Amino acid sequence: MIRIIDLRGQTPSRSDLARLVPRAATDVSVAHAAAAELVEEVRSGGLGALQRQAERFDGVVPGSVRVSADDIRAAVAALEPQVRLALDEAIARVRRATAAQVPPPARTELGDGAVVEQRWQPVERVGLYVPGGKAVYPSSVVMNVVPAQTAGVGSIALVSPPQRDFGGQVHPTILGAAGLLGIDEVYAMGGAGAIGALAHGVAEIGLEPVQVITGPGNVYVAAAKRVVRGTAGIDSEAGPTEILVIADGSADPGFVAADLVSQAEHDELAAAVLVTDSAELADRVIDELRSVAASTTHAERVGISLGGPQSAIILVDDLATAAAVSDAYGPEHLEIQTADPDATLASIHNAGAIFLGAYSPVSLGDYLAGSNHVLPTGGQSRFSSGLGAYTFLRPQQVVRYGREALEAVARDIRSLSDAENLPAHGDAVAVRFAQG
Template sequence: MLARTDLRGGVPSTAQLRRALPRGGTDVDAVLDVVAPLVAAVRDGGAQAALDAGERFDRVRPSTVRVPQQAVVDALDRLDPDVRRALTETIDRARRVHADQRRSSTTTEVAPGGTVTEKWIPVRRVGLYVPGGNAVYPSSVVMNVVPAQEAGVRSLVVASPPQADFGGLPHPIVLAACALLGVSEVWSVGGAQSVALLTYGGTDTDGTELEPVDMITGPGNIYVTAAKRLCRSVVGIDSEAGPTEIAILADDSADPVLVAADLISQAEHDVMAASVLVTDSVDLADAVDAEVERQVRTTKHGERVRTALSGPQSGIVLVDDVDAGLTVVDAYAAEHLEIQTRDAATVADRVDNAGAIFVGAYSPVSLGDYCAGSNHVLPTSGSARYSSGLSVQTFLRGVHLIDYDSAALAEVAGHVVALADAEDLPAHGDAVRVRQTDSARAGSRGNEGSR
């Protein structure tokens, strides 16, 4: 089921690895022509246009975009007690981790009388998208809302697709998660139209205002991703997320039963999900192959899993040793990277590129998806080489406050003028010179007044 790529006999260059490694991904450009008119329609038509699109794609039309508060409360009242306890624990662990990410202002005295302060200001209003396709994702509510709240974002709205089975409301478990987190504003709208409505706002069917947001976060399908790309000039976005992916670096000490189970767990998400094993052990590769075949026969979403694991985005990569494996996984830059080797913590510490690293046999990706305390909204498609997962920092803006007095400006004025002249921007230098002239005149007037 899992194709093999044999890289033994030497480690290819980074350029070669980018071509050789299994990689899926989605062609966002291919759907832009479809999504652009929809975004424009919602920009011009607001809530009615978004509801029209939802009726067409989701086959249900809510009476209002904004979910009644009572529906959110009722969803929590009806929530299964075991699920409520699990969500409560997930929220608590996520809060503890994200609270430690908060930043404080710092002031640097560059020169006597001259300081630069960096102040961290939260984004004012944020739209948090929670998908509703093959599965229901209350965990995504937690992973988006908690860091925004810990960053100090004052206004939050969660948007999630309406469900025909639930009278045009988002899934009740999503609503219950919102209630547990204290989120009172929820919109029953999904897909590209949701991103557009969050961006441009409008008037709901009952006449209430749907205020636009300043930033949109959260994963979604290719149409959601395309809409985020089209709207990013108006609002900020977290990323253009692709299909989920797992890479596992393992040696002959790994348990093939566990490795197979973890590869399958990510393949369960989507037929385009990527599951990649990197190993220096042919015996482990053979054993994992056999275990995958055995476990797929009994898993609930077997057809979906089989399609994902047999696709070009999944496979087994054979390497000479763990050192070569580290080079491979750094080039792959997985969203989720598991280390199942001897001395896994030491090996994990040598990894440079991954969205999140899961260390040892008892830290599966599933733990991070729910209750580890880490965030599961992570960079995909190799973007972990240069970007991070969702965090408190996502919702903060660093703003510099520059405060120089006359003497501090005078000390550096010559350098400013020299650089302005070098760049042929003399007015820049003049803006400093005039202040020195004014300062001298003010000093002269002050001396005259004292005589």
């Protein structure tokens, strides 16, 4: 069962907290060498390497790595009606919330004829990864595709592992979700090799390299994204999922336990953390966990996750310390279940997504909140953000100066260029005003 970390009576520093917070024993750096080898195999070996890796890791070789348009259309038609309705609703909600992430162009006039314009330019081509291991993730299709489309990306390739139960094809529900969104370039490939294929391209199947790669996956997918960064941009290294709940004595222990289990069922390496200033709540949550974890569908997986080094209940003296612990951890998902969630939120700086109050569980964000569920893990929310339209946009400044506007700053440019011992910079301005 889940372990207890007791920090009551202590005043740990930020560096102390970084050391004390629970983490998985296996992190991205451990998988880096293996992922790099798999990426290189695909870069140099192309289709043959992808087929060998599919047989090795997925237990099946797809008859065709590129999914046909007919198969995508058939998958859309075969979607269970209620699933299709839910996907349509999720798409609509994510579109509305994501639209707010596209900044308007701006124009700044610094003087007569001196203008700097700010524009946000989408990348031309992206690769979206949808996992397909222990669960099926049509919701991840929505979360990847909608921000790219909202940003204005013109070319989208989607990859997902081949499924042995479906003859080496991408899972039909994932294909159906892709079809609903108008995606017609889908490949049956997974793992680190798929990330390598997106970054470097595979000529034999018509897969052109992409500029940005997004999407969650296992630790090897996250490591492969680190490997190809520089060849292509990435969103973040989204590995095994995490939930951290800040709760006080007012929280419902059944709600807290259910939310911890909901994320633990993803993967044995999933992290479930509760930080509380109430020892009584902690005890009641443990009692609830014993019952819920034992009766849930994926009880074995949940038990391993809750019992792993990445999961814990952390006891603290007050909610200010709880916020400090959370910031040191940098959770992917942060739930705040306290008597005054907004007051607690005011002390929070680092989180991929934040869920306030008893009726905003992470499960809501996974599907229908309108927010995006592709979020940084492993503490990366301390310096990076979740997936959004901005992931696919590049801010560009356009400079428009006329003759008089340039002449007005020519002396200052000369002064600074000479101070930096770069006189040719000043000369490039002066030559425009030379006589004769």
